[in-house]
Amino acid sequence: MPRKSIDILIAEDDPADVDLIKEVLTLHNGGLIVxxxxxxNGEDAMNFLHKKASFQEALRxxxxxxxxxxxxxxxxxVLKEIKSHExxxxxxxxxxxxxxxxEDIDLSYKLGANSYVTKADNLLDYQKNITALEEYWCxxxxxxxx
Amino acid sequence: MAEILxxxxxxxxxxxxxxxVLQVLKSKSKLLQLSAKDLQDEITIRKRTEELDQTIxxxxxxxxxxxxxxxxxxxxxxxxxxxxxxxxxxxxxxxHDLQEPLRRAKNYAQLLEQRYKGRLDxxxxxxxxxxxxxxxxxxxxxxxxxxxxxxxxxxxxxxRVDLMKVARSAMQDLEAVIQENNAxxxxxxxxxxxxxxxxxxxxxxxxxxxxLKFRGDAPPVIGIxxxxxxxxxxxxxxxxxxxxxxxxSEKIFQIFERLHDRKExxxxxxxxxxxxxxxxxxxxxxxMRSVVGEGSIFYFTxxxxxxxxxxxxxxxx
Numbered sequence: 001m002p003r004k005s006i007d008i009l010i011a012e013d014d015p016a017d018v019d020l021i022k023e024v025l026t027l028h029n030g031g032l033i034v035x036x037x038x039x040x041n042g043e044d045a046m047n048f049l050h051k052k053a054s055f056q057e058a059l060r061x062x063x064x065x066x067x068x069x070x071x072x073x074x075x076x077x078v079l080k081e082i083k084s085h086e087x088x089x090x091x092x093x094x095x096x097x098x099x100x101x102x103e104d105i106d107l108s109y110k111l112g113a114n115s116y117v118t119k120a121d122n123l124l125d126y127q128k129n130i131t132a133l134e135e136y137w138c139x140x141x142x143x144x145x146x
Numbered sequence: 147m148a149e150i151l152x153x154x155x156x157x158x159x160x161x162x163x164x165x166x167v168l169q170v171l172k173s174k175s176k177l178l179q180l181s182a183k184d185l186q187d188e189i190t191i192r193k194r195t196e197e198l199d200q201t202i203x204x205x206x207x208x209x210x211x212x213x214x215x216x217x218x219x220x221x222x223x224x225x226x227x228x229x230x231x232x233x234x235x236x237x238x239x240x241x242h243d244l245q246e247p248l249r250r251a252k253n254y255a256q257l258l259e260q261r262y263k264g265r266l267d268x269x270x271x272x273x274x275x276x277x278x279x280x281x282x283x284x285x286x287x288x289x290x291x292x293x294x295x296x297x298x299x300x301x302x303x304x305x306r307v308d309l310m311k312v313a314r315s316a317m318q319d320l321e322a323v324i325q326e327n328n329a330x331x332x333x334x335x336x337x338x339x340x341x342x343x344x345x346x347x348x349x350x351x352x353x354x355x356x357x358l359k360f361r362g363d364a365p366p367v368i369g370i371x372x373x374x375x376x377x378x379x380x381x382x383x384x385x386x387x388x389x390x391x392x393x394x395s396e397k398i399f400q401i402f403e404r405l406h407d408r409k410e411x412x413x414x415x416x417x418x419x420x421x422x423x424x425x426x427x428x429x430x431x432x433x434m435r436s437v438v439g440e441g442s443i444f445y446f447t448x449x450x451x452x453x454x455x456x457x458x459x460x461x462x463x
Contacts, residue, residue, distance in 0.1 A: 016250045020257070098249070121249075121285075123256035 005033035006138050009061035011045040011078060012038065012096070013070045017119070021065065021096070024130040032138055037061065042073025046081060049088055060146050061091060063137050066113075068097040068104060076107065083112030090144045094133060234295055241292040248288055252281045283414075287402070290416040294401060297345070297423045304428075304451065307343045309336035309350075309381070313370055316350045323358050333370035337379050340451035345424045352417040353444050357385035359411060362439070378430065378447040389438035399432065421446070 008025065012018050018038055025034050037058065039045045045066070047053040064082070068075035075095065082088045092114040097104070100118040108116050117133060120126040137143070255278045263271055313333045317324065324331065331354065339346070350370075357368045369384045390398060390405070397403050399422040404415035421444075425432040429449045436442035 014246075014250070016254065020253060098246075119249075123253050123260065126253065 003032060003138060003143075005035060006063065006143075007035045007037070007059050007061045008063045008065060009045070009048060010036060010038045010065045011040075011042070011070065011075065012065070012067040013040045014067075015040075017067075020126065021130055024127050025134055034134075034138075035059070041070045042075065042078045044072075045070075045078045046073070049082070049085075062143050062146070064091055064093045065096050065133075066093055068095060068099060068108070076111065079108060079111045079113055092137065092141075092143065094137070096130075096133075237291060237295040241288045241295060244288045245285075245292070248281065248285045252278070252285055255281050286414050290402075290414045294416055294420055294423065297420065297427065304340040305343055306338050307341045307346050308338045309346070309372065312336075312343075312347050312350050315347060316354050319351060320354055320358065323355075327358055327361060327366055329358055329361070329366035329368065331368045331370070334372060336370065336372045336381070337374070339379060339448050341428055341448060345427070349421050349424045349446070352421050353383045356417055356444075357383060357387060357442075359413070360385075360387040360442075362386060362388050362441075375447070378449045380445060380447050382443050382445050384441065384443045386441040389440055389442055390434065390436040391438055392436070395434055395436070398434070 010018060010021060012021065022036055022038075025036060037048065039048050044053075044055070045064075048055040048058045049060070051058050066075045066078060070078075075097065079093060079095070082091065082093055089112070093112070094115040094117060095108045095113045096117050096119060098119050105116050115133075117129055120129055255274065259274050259278055263274060310333065313331075313336060317331055323329075354368065358366055364386060367386045369382075371382050371384070373380045373382070394405055398405065399418045401419040402415045403419075404411075404413070422432050425446045425448070430447040432444070432446040434442055434444045
């Protein structure tokens with residue numbers, strides 16, 4: 001049964017990137033309701049999941065889009081914590097980051113990332129990749145129940 | 147009788163005395179003669195010894211001065227090396243840090259273009275076009291600067307690198323361009339060298355890219371030949387392209403130096419600067435010969451190395 005809505009948590013410290021990602025995610029979703037929450041650093045990301053601090057009302061996400069380079073607890077640390085936590089480890093996590101370094105890719109998958117996408121150099125490919133991400137995770141793949 | 151004896155003895159004694167005195171006088175004169183010559187010699191010897199002493203002192207002073215100059219030079223060389231390293235680090239950090247804001251500027255310039263081209267007015271379209279172009283060029287420059295400055299890091303130990311494999315791999319990477327231009331690339335027997343494989347691949351690729359880019363009207367015909375010299379391998383990449391004027395033969399290896407209009411040929415002008423840096427870091431030299439309208443030959447050398455990675459003969463830096 002096709003999804004009606006999806007809750008996505010974007011952990012990204014660059015607001016310009018956030019706007020770009022949000023735009024693409026909400027623009028071409030053909031009827032799918034996309035609920036986007038944004039956190040700017042790793043600490044907030046974990047608080048969001050744990051529904052702590054200012055995130056008491058947070059909804060458990062269906063998908064996490066995670067940048068590696070964030071202040072106050074970077075993406076690698078967040079990935080590690082999510083994927084080693086009993087309740088959170090089944091949430092699909094997509095790494096979306098500028099780095100295309102082999103070490104980063106390898107480490108991310110080692111820590112349990114579900115996918116690794118490098119932010120494309122030019123706008124068009126960037127948009128295409130995020131559209132493809134959305135297409136895959138929202139429409140092609142099946143997601144675990146919350 | 148006795149008086150005659152006494153007189154006789156006296157005479158003998160006198161004669162004897164006389165004789166002795168004569169001898170003494172004779173030898174004294176000889177002594178005097180000897181002394182005079184000796185003295186002369188003494189004086190000459192003493193003079194020569196003094197001169198020698200002075201020469202020794204001068205030489206010692208010269209040696210000291212040379213040693214001091216050498217130390218100064220070594221110190222300067224060290225200072226230069228460390229300031230070069232700092233400069234390299236600075237360029238590395240600066241170009242790395244510049245990438246982020248540049249990425250943002252480019253994304254949004256392109257977004258503006260995507261979203262508003264044709265929707266505002268002609269002037270706005272032009273402004274946006276200029277902006278996108280400017281940011282793209284900046285991005286390319288920074289990316290190339292980063293690549294160039296990254297070459298400053300330590301890359302030893304060297305590995306065995308088969309230049310034939312490198313040539314084939316570069317040709318594979320350039321497959322599309324080769325087809326587009328209907329180009330032919332051939333290579334002779336190329337050696338196995340001790341080098342940094344990634345850098346040698348980059349070197350080969352840059353040279354081949356140039357040979358293809360700066361082609362003439364005829365389809366590019368490119369040849370790679372290696373020659374073993376006394377202490378080094380000399381590799382030549384020959385093309386039949388547009389050629390380069392001799393007055394630019396050094397300039398082309400400088401960073402960001404371009405000889406042509408951006409409309410004619412693309413690129414930031416870093417390819418050959420990177421080649422030069424790579425070759426020199428391997429202890430070799432790079433140069434070119436060319437005839438405008440006929441083609442160019444780019445030569446580079448790689449010193450023969452033992453398997454440990456040290457050159458077989460010391461290279462004079």
